[in-house]
Amino acid sequence: MRTYQTEVLVIGGGATGTGVAYDLAQRGFKTILVEKRDLTHGTTGRYHGLLHSGGRYVVKDPKAATECIEENRILRRIMPHCLEDTGGFFVTTPWDDPDFGDRFMEACQATGVPCEEISVAQMLREEPLLNPKISRCFRVPDAAADSFLATQCVAEAARQYGAEVLIYHEVIRVIREGDRVIGVVCHDLVKDEEVSILADMVVNASGAWAGKIAHMVGLEVSVMPGKGVMVAANHRVVNTVVNRCKMPSDGDIIVPVHTVAVIGTTDQRVADPEHFAIERWEIDLMLEEGDKLVPGFRQMRMLRAWAGVRPLYQETKVADTRDVTRAYTLLDHETRDGVMGFITITGGKWTTFRQMAQVTADRVCEKLGVERPCRTHEEPLPALFESDRHTANGYHYLGARLTDIESHKSYGDLVCECELATRAVVEQAIRDGNAHTLDDIRRDVRLGMGPCQGGFCTYRVTGLLHLWRQTPVTESNVALRDFLQERWKGLKPVLWGAQLKQERLDEFIYLSVLNADHLPGEKASRLGPVMYEEEVNNE
Amino acid sequence: MRDQPIWKARTEPTTTPHQPAELTLDQCIKCNICVTACPVTAVTDLFPGPKYEAPQGGRFRQETQPSTDHSIDYCSGCRVCNMVCPTGVRIAEINARVRAHMVKTGQIKGRARLRNNLLARPETLGKLGQPLAPLTNLLLHNTLGRWFAHKLLGIAPHAALPHFASHKFSSWFRKHTPLSMVTRKVVYFHGCATEYYEPRVGKAAVHVLEANGFEVLVPPQNCCGLPLLSNGEFQAAHTYHEKNIHHLVKYIRQGYVIVGTSTSCTLTLKEEAPELLDNFSPEARLLAENTYDLSEFLLLLWETGDLNTENLRPLPLTLPYHPPCQYRAHRLGIPSLELLQLIPELQIQLSQAACCGVAGTYGYKQEKYEIAMRVGEPLFQFVRHSRAPLVLCDSETCRWQITRATGLPAIHPIELLAAAYGFPAEEPLRTVLATYANNQVAVELH
Numbered sequence: 001m002r003t004y005q006t007e008v009l010v011i012g013g014g015a016t017g018t019g020v021a022y023d024l025a026q027r028g029f030k031t032i033l034v035e036k037r038d039l040t041h042g043t044t045g046r047y048h049g050l051l052h053s054g055g056r057y058v059v060k061d062p063k064a065a066t067e068c069i070e071e072n073r074i075l076r077r078i079m080p081h082c083l084e085d086t087g088g089f090f091v092t093t094p095w096d097d098p099d100f101g102d103r104f105m106e107a108c109q110a111t112g113v114p115c116e117e118i119s120v121a122q123m124l125r126e127e128p129l130l131n132p133k134i135s136r137c138f139r140v141p142d143a144a145a146d147s148f149l150a151t152q153c154v155a156e157a158a159r160q161y162g163a164e165v166l167i168y169h170e171v172i173r174v175i176r177e178g179d180r181v182i183g184v185v186c187h188d189l190v191k192d193e194e195v196s197i198l199a200d201m202v203v204n205a206s207g208a209w210a211g212k213i214a215h216m217v218g219l220e221v222s223v224m225p226g227k228g229v230m231v232a233a234n235h236r237v238v239n240t241v242v243n244r245c246k247m248p249s250d251g252d253i254i255v256p257v258h259t260v261a262v263i264g265t266t267d268q269r270v271a272d273p274e275h276f277a278i279e280r281w282e283i284d285l286m287l288e289e290g291d292k293l294v295p296g297f298r299q300m301r302m303l304r305a306w307a308g309v310r311p312l313y314q315e316t317k318v319a320d321t322r323d324v325t326r327a328y329t330l331l332d333h334e335t336r337d338g339v340m341g342f343i344t345i346t347g348g349k350w351t352t353f354r355q356m357a358q359v360t361a362d363r364v365c366e367k368l369g370v371e372r373p374c375r376t377h378e379e380p381l382p383a384l385f386e387s388d389r390h391t392a393n394g395y396h397y398l399g400a401r402l403t404d405i406e407s408h409k410s411y412g413d414l415v416c417e418c419e420l421a422t423r424a425v426v427e428q429a430i431r432d433g434n435a436h437t438l439d440d441i442r443r444d445v446r447l448g449m450g451p452c453q454g455g456f457c458t459y460r461v462t463g464l465l466h467l468w469r470q471t472p473v474t475e476s477n478v479a480l481r482d483f484l485q486e487r488w489k490g491l492k493p494v495l496w497g498a499q500l501k502q503e504r505l506d507e508f509i510y511l512s513v514l515n516a517d518h519l520p521g522e523k524a525s526r527l528g529p530v531m532y533e534e535e536v537n538n539e
Numbered sequence: 540m541r542d543q544p545i546w547k548a549r550t551e552p553t554t555t556p557h558q559p560a561e562l563t564l565d566q567c568i569k570c571n572i573c574v575t576a577c578p579v580t581a582v583t584d585l586f587p588g589p590k591y592e593a594p595q596g597g598r599f600r601q602e603t604q605p606s607t608d609h610s611i612d613y614c615s616g617c618r619v620c621n622m623v624c625p626t627g628v629r630i631a632e633i634n635a636r637v638r639a640h641m642v643k644t645g646q647i648k649g650r651a652r653l654r655n656n657l658l659a660r661p662e663t664l665g666k667l668g669q670p671l672a673p674l675t676n677l678l679l680h681n682t683l684g685r686w687f688a689h690k691l692l693g694i695a696p697h698a699a700l701p702h703f704a705s706h707k708f709s710s711w712f713r714k715h716t717p718l719s720m721v722t723r724k725v726v727y728f729h730g731c732a733t734e735y736y737e738p739r740v741g742k743a744a745v746h747v748l749e750a751n752g753f754e755v756l757v758p759p760q761n762c763c764g765l766p767l768l769s770n771g772e773f774q775a776a777h778t779y780h781e782k783n784i785h786h787l788v789k790y791i792r793q794g795y796v797i798v799g800t801s802t803s804c805t806l807t808l809k810e811e812a813p814e815l816l817d818n819f820s821p822e823a824r825l826l827a828e829n830t831y832d833l834s835e836f837l838l839l840l841w842e843t844g845d846l847n848t849e850n851l852r853p854l855p856l857t858l859p860y861h862p863p864c865q866y867r868a869h870r871l872g873i874p875s876l877e878l879l880q881l882i883p884e885l886q887i888q889l890s891q892a893a894c895c896g897v898a899g900t901y902g903y904k905q906e907k908y909e910i911a912m913r914v915g916e917p918l919f920q921f922v923r924h925s926r927a928p929l930v931l932c933d934s935e936t937c938r939w940q941i942t943r944a945t946g947l948p949a950i951h952p953i954e955l956l957a958a959a960y961g962f963p964a965e966e967p968l969r970t971v972l973a974t975y976a977n978n979q980v981a982v983e984l985h
Contacts, residue, residue: 300562399607450595451567
């Protein structure tokens with residue numbers, strides 16, 4: 001069995017895990033990170049892309065609000081190229097309590113979240129599609145975040161400090177010696193073999209899966225997976241993050257991120273972070289609530305739906321998951337359970353991942369008896385792609401890719417036409433990146449994320465993968481099928497109107513012309529997608 | 540179905556809400572039909588194609604961000620993409636609005652913008668140039684003049700600049716004595732080309748309308764604004780549009796409709812100006828909903844039995860006809876062809892070419908001239924192979940482009956129809972008819 005020896009092992013390749021690995025590596029620890037799929041495969045890659053100003057929590061969870069605005073300022077400094085400075089509105093629609101605005105303003109002041117009330121006329125000048133019946137509008141420093149890119153950048157920074165990032169390494173056993181955790185055994189899904197990793201310290205940063213990992217140690221950690229469904233509209237609709245000015249609830253936020261506008265979310269407790277359904281009422285609710293913010297939203301083309309699971313930690317059981325605190329939790333299992341060499345960091349939200357990483361790394365230092373200060377809030381993160389260098393005041397902006405393509409006249413070289421991903425960036429992702437599947441390439445370069453959902457780029461990128469990796473034809477065929485299946489996964493809940501027409505065309509291309517379902521090779525690989533469960537029909 | 544005759548204006552504008560062109564990008568299913576049909580993409584790598592520019596690029600544009608577009612300026616605005624799109628994306632309009640944003644944010648500036656503004660103001664050019672026609676024609680149509688226009692302004696030295704006419708259409712019309720048998724009235728929108736360059740088209744239109752019992756009204760009017768719209772100069776185009784609304788709506792309120800012989804002018808009044816300028820006021824709608832292209836109007840008359848076809852003389856000629864892309868954009872089929880087929884013994888060879896290339900002012904620009912000529916090549920081939928003495932086409936700039944490329948004179952279909960009604964033809968049709976008559980005589984003598 002392949003064996004690694006390291007100082008710290010981090011489990012989980014989401015924002016938190018990569019943040020922890022980066023922080024530790026930067027502080028000089030020999031660090032390995034394991035992730036069972038690709039980076040951001042869990043909750044990080046399935047959220048709406050909001051960099052919180054804290055506004056959402058000022059009334060309900062002031063502690064979380066303060067954490068958010070502190071981190072908001074830091075992330076704007078260290079990773080502006082992963083953020084879009086959209087700004088945010090909190091708006092009072094006719095369906096909201098008109099008095100909430102005053103409470104909101106006061107709470108913003110109390111928590112230190114900058115907030116300014118603007119006139120509805122000004123709001124409509126900036127966002128002409130918003131509901132003209134909105135009565136009040138507050139501006140806050142919300143922003144949009146590219147959580148794929150941010151995590152890749154953090155991982156790259158970690159690597160530059162010597163950390164090793166092992167993706168498609170799924171923890172299957174935790175090795176325990178008496179009261180001490182000394183390592184884990186992973187299943188390398190790519191090579192289909194077992195790998196053991198021994199470490200002085202194991203950090204469980206597996207988010208909604210933290211309970212499962214703790215269970216392998218024999219510990220009880222109660223993390224409730226709170227499912228949130230999101231729907232992306234085909235174009236930006238708004239260029240500012242728009243929140244309803246009320247207590248957080250379902251479908252009350254639209255986040256413009258890259259080329260889409262994401263409406264979210266629902267909040268449903270599910271038994272398993274991996275297996276759940278997107279239900280029809282959830283989609284309907286998103287459209288209905290979206291229509292209140294942007295009249296006509298319901299008629300616009302919806303691109304895709306997806307669901308992520310919030311990791312909500314609670315020592316005691318709570319029925320409605322939205323009442324659980326959004327602030328994060330660090331569990332020292334030595335003091336809590338008498339098990340050494342193992343700590344768990346969970347809860348929180350994307351916006352606070354760096355702070356979560358910092359307190360975790362602080363605790364690791366303490367446990368290992370060393371004192372090394374955190375520097376992640378000071379050091380800017382690296383840019384990964386040439387096109388990321390087109391920025392507006394350092395921030396990413398919507399037009400960056402078009403600008404890049406227009407200035408290089410590279411429009412004849414597009415692999416993904418919808419998201420303007422050129423052959424050069426796709427090849428870079430294949431050659432220099434760690435992509436194993438087409439879906440990994442998607443996360444790296446936004447391939448297949450536009451209106452046609454892989455209709456015209458899947459066969460192109462399969463060809464490039466085949467060319468560069470020299471994979472056998474059967475493997476290339478499976479890679480193609482896996483990706484088509486993965487795209488289909490998010491299309492099923494929104495199959496009407498233009499997207500249905502689109503999918504019919506895609507079906508003709510792949511099933512009728514290319515005969516994709518009968519090409520030689522396995523039907524699907526173990527790296528392929530986990531589909532949503534079929535909806536339980538209660539009628 | 541209409542419940543009143545075609546020549547009676549609809550004085551109540553519709554109120555259906557309109558959707559900004561950009562929102563139609565949601566309908567794109569990436570099928571590439573527009574890319575395969577685009578005549579510009581077919582001949583140059585400088586234009587990546589309608590799909591890339593409108594529905595794809597459109598998802599990356601934001602009103603408040605500076606424009607970084609370059610390639611979209613190579614869209615000629617021919618609207619072939621709109622016509623072939625199976626899902627209804629308003630590609631050409633999206634592109635035109637992006638170009639306006641480029642102008643507004645300084646992406647098109649300096650000499651190019653000056654040149655574009657000059658080309659886009661046929662009314663101003665006409666007002667300045669026509670009164671001194673012999674002199675201005677001499678200045679514009681000699682090698683030295685064209686050399687200066689090329690070097691100083693970037694106007695392609697070989698592009699087909701028109702000649703100013705010796706008299707304006709409106710001057711002729713003031714002196715013109717109408718036929719006496721008048722039963723109904725119609726307003727004629729002549730456009731800049733008829734007014735300053737080819738008054739013969741307007742005369743033919745007036746004759747044909749009078750032969751059908753219409754009193755023709757020619758109120759004061761301005762450039763429709765299309766050249767400005769297609770050069771992204773929306774502010775100036777808006778001014779012209781408002782002026783035309785001011786001039787014409789009062790006639791519509793009296794129950795008269797507007798007919799025009801320039802297909803691009805009528806398209807602009809019907810839909811381009813309101814759509815591009817977001818001008819859907821009741822007055823703008825009234826003008827849009829009561830404007831007809833002349834062939835469309837005459838064909839509608841014919842459909843209800845209101846067209847005088849008894850007096851049409853046979854014209855045993857075989858002539859090529861090119862329906863301009865601007866006419867096809869009306870989505871009416873090919874009304875001029877149907878109309879011409881009413882002329883006994885006339886044979887029409889129908890062009891299947893997508894576009895002549897010039898697309899208004901596009902082909903006059905130095906950097907686009909070659910593209911325009913390549914776009915038009917299939918049409919030029921068709922015209923050359925016809926071996927006909929002249930070619931028919933509804934749009935003025937297309938006529939000039941065809942003549943420039945093939946050496947064959949070009950006329951508006953209404954000129955032929957007027958000749959069939961027995962009105963005296965002007966050059967170049969007069970010579971063709973005379974030659975034909977001589978041949979006939981010669982044949983008969985044998």
